Amino acid sequence: MDINGLTVGNLLLKDGEPHFITLADLIEIDKVANGLSGVDYQPVSLTEEWLIKANFEIEITYDRYLPDQKAYYKAGLIFNAAFELATTDGTGYNVITIGQPLKYVHSLQNLFFALSGKELGINLR
Secondary structure, eight states, X not given: OOGGGOOTTOEEEETTEEEEOOHHHHHHHHHHXXXXXXXXXXXXXXXXHHHHHTTOEEEEEEOSSSEEEEEEEETTEEEETTOOEEEXXXXXXXXXXXXXXXXXXXXXXXXXXXXXXXXXXXXXX
């Protein structure tokens, strides 16, 4: 995991449990990276379950090349089933991907903030 992209509030697994990181965690993560701590921090893999917990809406798209694909919407952002940021071709039917697929929840949080200026709320329940 690249620790340079982590910010306070990012969701990671801390000793196997979902945890929003604090400034103290960032210091501990730096110690882990340097072999000075045994606390286990791991990224949370991005799945449909986490998008639902972040209140993304799910719709089925009708792209002529990829029929019946899921798309996830929130605050003007669209992600396809492979978790690639996407846009439509203007007709509302064809989803066009832009960029690389996201692998982790903290990457989604950082991208959401960069594009919307708002924190991505995630319900841990």
